[in-house]
Amino acid sequence: MQYESERIMTNTLANPAEKLLFEVSKTGRRCLRLPELDVPKVDVKAALKGAKLRQKPANLPEVGELDLVRHFKNLAQKNFSVDRNFYPLGSCTMKYNPKINVTLLSLPGFTKAHPHLPEADLQGHIELMHTLEGWLREISGLAAVTLQPAAGAQGEMTGLMVIKAYFEEKGEGKTRRKVIIPDNAHGTNPATAALAGFETVTLKGKADGNVDLELLKSLVGPDTAAMMITNPSTLGILEPNMVEIARILHAAGAQLYMDGANMNAIQGMVRPGDYGVDVMHFNLHKTYSVPHGSGGPGAGPIAVAKHLEPYLPYPRPMKTDKGYTLANPNPKQTIGKVRSFFGNYGALVMAYIYMSQLGREGVRRNGENAVLNANYLRARLRGTFHIQNDKPCAHEVVFTDAIQHKEYGVTALDIAKRMIDYGIHPMTIYFPLPAVTGGHGAMMVEPTETESKETLDYFVEVMQKIAAECKDNPEVVRNAPHTTPVSRVDEKTATTNPQLYCAMCIA
Amino acid sequence: MPFIQNTDADRAEMLKAIGVGSIEELFRDIPANLRLKMSDAGVLKLPPGKGELEVTRHIQDLLSRTRNAGDYAYFRGGGIYNHFVSTVVDHIALFDGSFITAYTPYQPECSQGTLTFIFEFQSSITALTGLEVANASMYDGASALAEAMMMGKHVSEDRHRKENRNTFVLAGAVNPEYMQVCRTYADVAGLKVVHVAPGPDGRVDGDALAKALTRKVFAVAVQSPNYLGIIEDVEAVVAAARENEILVVQAIGEALSLALLQTPAESGVDVCVGEGQSLGNHQFLGGPAFGFFASKKDWLRKMPGRIVSETKDKDGRRAFSLALATREQHIRREKATSNICTNQSLCALRALIHLAAWGKQGFVELAEHTVAKTQYAMQKLAAVPGVKLAHPGVPVFNEFVIQAVPGLEKKLLKKKVVGGLPLDKYGKGRRGQYLVAVTEVTTKADIDRYAEALAEAMKGKPVAV
Numbered sequence: 001m002q003y004e005s006e007r008i009m010t011n012t013l014a015n016p017a018e019k020l021l022f023e024v025s026k027t028g029r030r031c032l033r034l035p036e037l038d039v040p041k042v043d044v045k046a047a048l049k050g051a052k053l054r055q056k057p058a059n060l061p062e063v064g065e066l067d068l069v070r071h072f073k074n075l076a077q078k079n080f081s082v083d084r085n086f087y088p089l090g091s092c093t094m095k096y097n098p099k100i101n102v103t104l105l106s107l108p109g110f111t112k113a114h115p116h117l118p119e120a121d122l123q124g125h126i127e128l129m130h131t132l133e134g135w136l137r138e139i140s141g142l143a144a145v146t147l148q149p150a151a152g153a154q155g156e157m158t159g160l161m162v163i164k165a166y167f168e169e170k171g172e173g174k175t176r177r178k179v180i181i182p183d184n185a186h187g188t189n190p191a192t193a194a195l196a197g198f199e200t201v202t203l204k205g206k207a208d209g210n211v212d213l214e215l216l217k218s219l220v221g222p223d224t225a226a227m228m229i230t231n232p233s234t235l236g237i238l239e240p241n242m243v244e245i246a247r248i249l250h251a252a253g254a255q256l257y258m259d260g261a262n263m264n265a266i267q268g269m270v271r272p273g274d275y276g277v278d279v280m281h282f283n284l285h286k287t288y289s290v291p292h293g294s295g296g297p298g299a300g301p302i303a304v305a306k307h308l309e310p311y312l313p314y315p316r317p318m319k320t321d322k323g324y325t326l327a328n329p330n331p332k333q334t335i336g337k338v339r340s341f342f343g344n345y346g347a348l349v350m351a352y353i354y355m356s357q358l359g360r361e362g363v364r365r366n367g368e369n370a371v372l373n374a375n376y377l378r379a380r381l382r383g384t385f386h387i388q389n390d391k392p393c394a395h396e397v398v399f400t401d402a403i404q405h406k407e408y409g410v411t412a413l414d415i416a417k418r419m420i421d422y423g424i425h426p427m428t429i430y431f432p433l434p435a436v437t438g439g440h441g442a443m444m445v446e447p448t449e450t451e452s453k454e455t456l457d458y459f460v461e462v463m464q465k466i467a468a469e470c471k472d473n474p475e476v477v478r479n480a481p482h483t484t485p486v487s488r489v490d491e492k493t494a495t496t497n498p499q500l501y502c503a504m505c506i507a
Numbered sequence: 508m509p510f511i512q513n514t515d516a517d518r519a520e521m522l523k524a525i526g527v528g529s530i531e532e533l534f535r536d537i538p539a540n541l542r543l544k545m546s547d548a549g550v551l552k553l554p555p556g557k558g559e560l561e562v563t564r565h566i567q568d569l570l571s572r573t574r575n576a577g578d579y580a581y582f583r584g585g586g587i588y589n590h591f592v593s594t595v596v597d598h599i600a601l602f603d604g605s606f607i608t609a610y611t612p613y614q615p616e617c618s619q620g621t622l623t624f625i626f627e628f629q630s631s632i633t634a635l636t637g638l639e640v641a642n643a644s645m646y647d648g649a650s651a652l653a654e655a656m657m658m659g660k661h662v663s664e665d666r667h668r669k670e671n672r673n674t675f676v677l678a679g680a681v682n683p684e685y686m687q688v689c690r691t692y693a694d695v696a697g698l699k700v701v702h703v704a705p706g707p708d709g710r711v712d713g714d715a716l717a718k719a720l721t722r723k724v725f726a727v728a729v730q731s732p733n734y735l736g737i738i739e740d741v742e743a744v745v746a747a748a749r750e751n752e753i754l755v756v757q758a759i760g761e762a763l764s765l766a767l768l769q770t771p772a773e774s775g776v777d778v779c780v781g782e783g784q785s786l787g788n789h790q791f792l793g794g795p796a797f798g799f800f801a802s803k804k805d806w807l808r809k810m811p812g813r814i815v816s817e818t819k820d821k822d823g824r825r826a827f828s829l830a831l832a833t834r835e836q837h838i839r840r841e842k843a844t845s846n847i848c849t850n851q852s853l854c855a856l857r858a859l860i861h862l863a864a865w866g867k868q869g870f871v872e873l874a875e876h877t878v879a880k881t882q883y884a885m886q887k888l889a890a891v892p893g894v895k896l897a898h899p900g901v902p903v904f905n906e907f908v909i910q911a912v913p914g915l916e917k918k919l920l921k922k923k924v925v926g927g928l929p930l931d932k933y934g935k936g937r938r939g940q941y942l943v944a945v946t947e948v949t950t951k952a953d954i955d956r957y958a959e960a961l962a963e964a965m966k967g968k969p970v971a972v
Contacts, residue, residue, distance in 0.1 A: 018825070020623070020626070020627055020630075021627055021859075021863050022627070022630060025866075025867075027867075028868075029866065030864075030865070030866045030868065030869045031593070031595065031863075031864040031865070031866070031869075032593055032864050032865050032866075032869055033869070034869075034872055034873060034876050034947065035947070037876060037879055037880075038950060038951040038952075039879055039880050039882075039883035039951050039954070040879070040883060041879060042878060042879045042882050044767065044875050044878050044879075047878050047879075047882050047902075048738065048767065048768075048878065048902045048904075049902060050738075050900075050901060050902040051738035051768060051769075051902035052740070052741075052742065052768070052769035052773075052774070053767055053768060053769060054765075054766075054767060054768060054769055054770050054773065055770075055773065057766070057867055057868070057870070057871050058631075058634040058635045058765065058766065058770075058867065058870065059634045059867060060631060060634055060635075060862050060863065060865070060866055060867045060870055061862075061863045061866065061867070062866040062867050062868065063863055063866065065595060065864070068595065068860070068863055068864060069595060069598070069599070072599045072603075072606075072624070072860065073599075073603075075605075075606075075619070075620035075621075075623050075624055076599075076603055076605030076606065076620055077605070077620070078617075078618075078619035078620040078623070079605050079606065079609050079617070079618055079619070079620030079621055080609060080614075080617040080618065081604055081605050081606070081607075081608040081609040082604070082608035082609070083604030083605065083608045084604070084605070085617075087610070089610060089613075092610055094608075094610060095510075096510060097604075097607070097608050098509075098510065100559050100562065100563070102601045102602060102607070104562075104563065104566050105601075106597060106601060107566070107567075107570060108575055108577050109570030109573050109575055110570075110789070110791055111575075111592070111789035111790060111791065112575035112576040112577045112589065112789070112790055113573065113575050113576075113790055113791060113792045114575070114576045114581065114583055114587060114589060114790050114792075115585075115586075115587050115790070115792045115793035116583040116584075116585055116587075116928050117574065117575070117576070117583070117925065118916065118920065118925065121573055121574035121575070121578075122573060122792075123572040123573060124568075124569035124570055124571065124572035124573040125569075125573055125792060127569060127572065128569055134552075135553055138551050138552050138553055139551070139553075150646035150647065150650065150794065150795070151646065151847075151848065151849055152848065153836070153846045153847055153848045153849070154646065154650070156846065157695075157846060160695070161691065161694070161695050164695055186836075186837070186848075187835070187836035187837035187838065187839070187840050187843070187848075188836050188837075188846050188848050190836070190840040190841035191836035191839070191840060191841060191843040191845070191846035192836075192846040193841060194841040194842070194843070194846075195657070195692075195695075195696065195845070195846045196695045196696075197695045197696050197697055200840075200841045237536075238534065238536035238537060239536070240536040243538060243541075266534075266537070268543060268545075268551060269534055269537060269542060269543060270534075270537045270541050270542055270543065271541075271543070274541045275541065289510075291607040291608050291853075292607075292608065292609065292610040292611075293606070293607050293609075293851070293852050293853030293854075294606050294607070294609045294610065294611070294612070294618075294621040294624075294625075294852035294853055294856065295610060295611035295612070295621070295643070295813065295849050295850050295851075295852035295853075296644075296646075296795075296849040296850050296851040296852055296853065296854075297646075297794070297795030297797075297851045297853060297854060298849060313691070335691055335694070336687050336688070336690055336691035336694070337649075337684065337687045337688050337691055338650070338688060338691055338692075339646055339647055339649060339650055339688065339794070340586060340647050340648065340649040340650075340682075340684035340685070340688065340782075340793055340794070341586075341587070341684065341792060341793025341794060342792050342793060342794070343794060344646075344791075344794040344795040345791045345792040345793065345794055345795075346789065346791035346792075346794065346795050347794075347795055349791075353562055353566065355553070356554075356556070356557050356562045356565060357509055357510075357556055357557055357558070357559070357562055358509070358510075358553075358556050359553055359554055359555045359556025359557065360545075360551050360552075360553040360554070360555060360556070361545065361555070361556060362509065362510075362556045363551070363553060364543070364545055364551075365511060366510075366511070368530045369511050369513055369518075371530065371533050371534070372513070372518060372521055372522070372525075372530055372533065373513075373521075375521075375525045375527075375533055376521040376524055376525060378525075379524045379525045379526065380524060392525075392527070392532070392533045392535065392536075394533075416614065417614075417616065420614065420616055420617045425614065425617060426614050426617075428613075431837075449510070449511055449513075450510050450511065450512065451512070452512035452513065452517075453512075453513060453517040453520070453521060479821075481616045481617070484616040484617055484619075485619055486615070486616055486619055486820040486824050486826040487616070487820040487821040487822050487824070488616065488820060488821045489615040489616060489818060489819075489820050489821075489826045489827075489828045490818045490819050490820065490821070490826070490828075491615065491818065491828045491829070491830075493818045493819065494816035494817070494818040494827075494828045494829070494830035494831075495816070495830045495831050495832070495833065498807070498814070498816040498830045498831060499816050499817040499818070500626075500629055500633075500639070500640050500641070500807075500814060500815070500816055500817075500830075501626075501629050501630040501633040501634075501639070501640075501641070502626070502627070502630040502817075504630075505630040505631065505633050505634040506633060506634060506637070
């Protein structure tokens with residue numbers, strides 16, 4: 001794998017100056033041509049009479065097809081990706097994305113499925129959504145699912161909207177203003193709670209990352225709407241007191257929301273509904289192999305307990321005697337819609353294809369092997385890197401830079417950058433917060449179940465090598481990476497003096 | 508075992524290294540009574556796993572119970588359009604694993620590919636809209652409008668500190684999906700959404716809008732071309748909003764219209780959002796595609812979503828990286844401008860490839876081609892006895908409304924025509940109206956077939972009034 005990254009530098013012959021599309025543009029070049037106009041030609045200005053037109057054409061790049069393809073193939077080589085690199089980015093579940101996902105997705109039955117087709121023409125699609133909902137219901141142990149949210153963060157928002165609507169109908173909308181969130185939660189949790197109009201209350205975690213039950217009891221009251229909890233936690237640790245946490249919230253009339261970002265660990269092993277969770281979201285791009293797409297699209301369905309079902313967004317896929325239908329069964333209670341049409345259907349299709357292959361045993365097997373792989377890395381790298389909570393972890397393990405930082409002045413960031421030279425995508429760093437990693441730079445590693453033992457052994461070897469470098473040759477780590485098309489990037493200037501477009505696009 | 512490479516021997520070795528006897532021991536923090544037993548098939552009612560061949564057959568079977576736009580002379584749009592997508596787009600974005608299997612470019616040194624294309628995408632949106640700052644994309648047009656609404660509220664909190672403006676105005680014929688999503692977001696945020704219905708000509712009712720734009724309003728949105736296909740006078744909305752310092756948002760459902768129409772920058776709007784599906788993205792029942800979001804630079808630090816900037820590496824070479832993360836949830840938590848964590852990079856990549864593949868001239872020609880076909884379709888359909896244009900004399904881009912009679916769908920389907928989208932539910936007085944969409948995929952033969960089928964379906968029906 002280390003040879004892969006060395007190649008990155010060299011193969012840029014097509015565009016040696018690394019120019020942008022706008023910079024290689026030349027008047028008169030093009031890729032696509034239109035069909036012959038088979039209707040009478042019109043004078044566009046006359047046809048659009050009464051409308052104001054733009055003063056000059058948008059300055060889009062003009063390129064031939066070969067150079068267009070080469071441009072993107074060159075860019076492709078400047079990217080690490082799961083297809084080429086081990087990508088243990090904690091909290092992101094960068095597992096292998098089976099090729100069948102995209103091959104079947106590119107069938108015209110999907111690509112040309114227009115949302116306003118007559119319902120009779122959508123039967124297979126609605127059936128797919130209905131079945132997928134059923135599977136997620138089974139895995140969550142909850143009563144109902146909506147597939148509409150476009151991402152995990154939108155799932156969180158939908159979940160809180162549902163909770164809010166529930167309390168409003170109960171006449172407690174005005175009083176239940178607060179959402180309790182552990183301090184090590186993903187940033188989306190507090191941001192979502194604020195967006196959904198709640199006040200956030202931060203729950204300080206215990207040193208081991210678990211919820212402090214006494215502290216929780218002191219915070220929960222008649223003004224609590226919900227608690228958002230990530231399980232396994234963002235430290236990759238299974239929360240042992242989920243049942244008790246649910247009981248505390250329910251005793252006060254509040255709801256328990258589970259962030260399912262880390263569902264890969266526990267799928268098929270425990271159903272969140274059995275813990276007493278009222279709402280959870282899935283990240284289909286994490287757990288069910290929808291490709292991450294350089295940052296999206298994903299899908300963030302939510303599952304809810306029976307009492308919350310009436311508030312789910314519409315339309316909902318339903319099975320009737322006459323076939324499948326998209327309905328709005330609770331028009332008075334539904335929160336409405338969070339996304340146009342039916343959500344990221346193409347992403348749902350890929351999750352469906354993947355889950356069809358997993359089946360019941362596969363779901364469980366994935367969780368088991370994800371956890372096994374993470375614990376193997378924990379065992380192998382113990383001693384080389386400091387571990388804040390050295391006990392069995394779930395699907396990810398949090399190391400820190402405590403040893404390397406204290407002894408040799410090398411940080412988690414430096415270590416992460418050095419990994420790139422060995423062809424491994426860096427782990428997630430500085431998350432969870434220093435508060436829960438003893439003030440040290442966190443390095444959160446999530447290998448996923450799809451990696452082989454050989455790859456994990458290679459990773460261990462690399463990390464040991466880097467640890468040795470921190471001691472013997474810290475400069476090589478501090479100045480890493482050395483094999484990439486660019487050296488360490490000045491991210492600060494990107495923020496203080498942002499340059500957000502190529503000047504030639506408005507020339 | 509599909510997708511798992513560990514063998515039993517590997518697992519045994521790994522367990523030994525960990526120092527536990529079984530995988531289940533690693534799950535000891537889950538109460539034993541809650542742990543599922545795989546021996547009990549009733550506990551997790553999923554079907555057994557299938558191989559690639561079986562799954563392929565199964566998907567083909569499901570698709571056999573569907574029909575798609577390609578099976579018909581197809582005339583529906585309403586926010587998602589039946590465009591041609593170049594094979595180049597799928598080869599790069601779908602079948603090359605380099606972009607689709609990467610993630611958010613947190614580590615710029617090994618993500619220059621992604622960062623560069625996002626920068627080029629932002630530049631393309633700037634080229635199209637004329638607005639200085641575009642983000643790396645949103646979920647879809649509808650949620651992009653809702654995010655613009657939330658941004659409008661934040662801007663107003665700064666600009667009009669003591670006024671506590673709380674109303675968002677939707678002016679004229681806005682896509683109902685967008686309106687519903689805005690209302691859902693507004694409900695929980697405690698904002699009021701006021702819809703000013705379009706006037707009889709299908710355009711923004713200027714008088715009614717002027718009355719609605721009080722100092723309680725923090726932002727107003729106008730869709731152009733609007734949901735009925737009509738090109739609005741966006742400048743007039745900007746002028747109406749000026750006196751009370753109301754943020755103006757333009758929403759766009761058909762991004763191809765940007766090739767010809769006055770740019771959002773030229774009409775003076777603050778923010779332009781829209782649905783990007785038209786730009787190289789497949790239909791997929793409406794998603795995934797992406798929302799675009801562009802703004803005047805004044806509001807940069809209030810914007811939602813990922814943003815990429817040009818910068819330099821340590822050795823002075825040009826490089827790209829994520830920028831302005833201090834607006835975002837992972838830094839600002841409950842004070843973030845939005846809860847958005849990702850963008851729709853891959854869909855944005857598709858748009859970039861699409862725009863470059865058509866190019867500066869080609870993109871204009873594509874739009875002009877569409878206008879010619881739309882004009883032809885208007886003439887043909889309006890010439891059918893009993894049918895007329897619902898809003899004659901107003902400019903449209905690629906969609907228009909015909910007035911016929913309700914319940915024509917089935918008769919058209921028999922002729923393999925999916926006619927315009929029935930508007931009966933879209934507002935008062937729209938009974939028997941249909942929203943007809945045309946793209947470059949639509950042929951003259953399709954249009955003629957529609958007109959013929961419509962004529963036959965209309966036989967003996969009362970003339971539209």
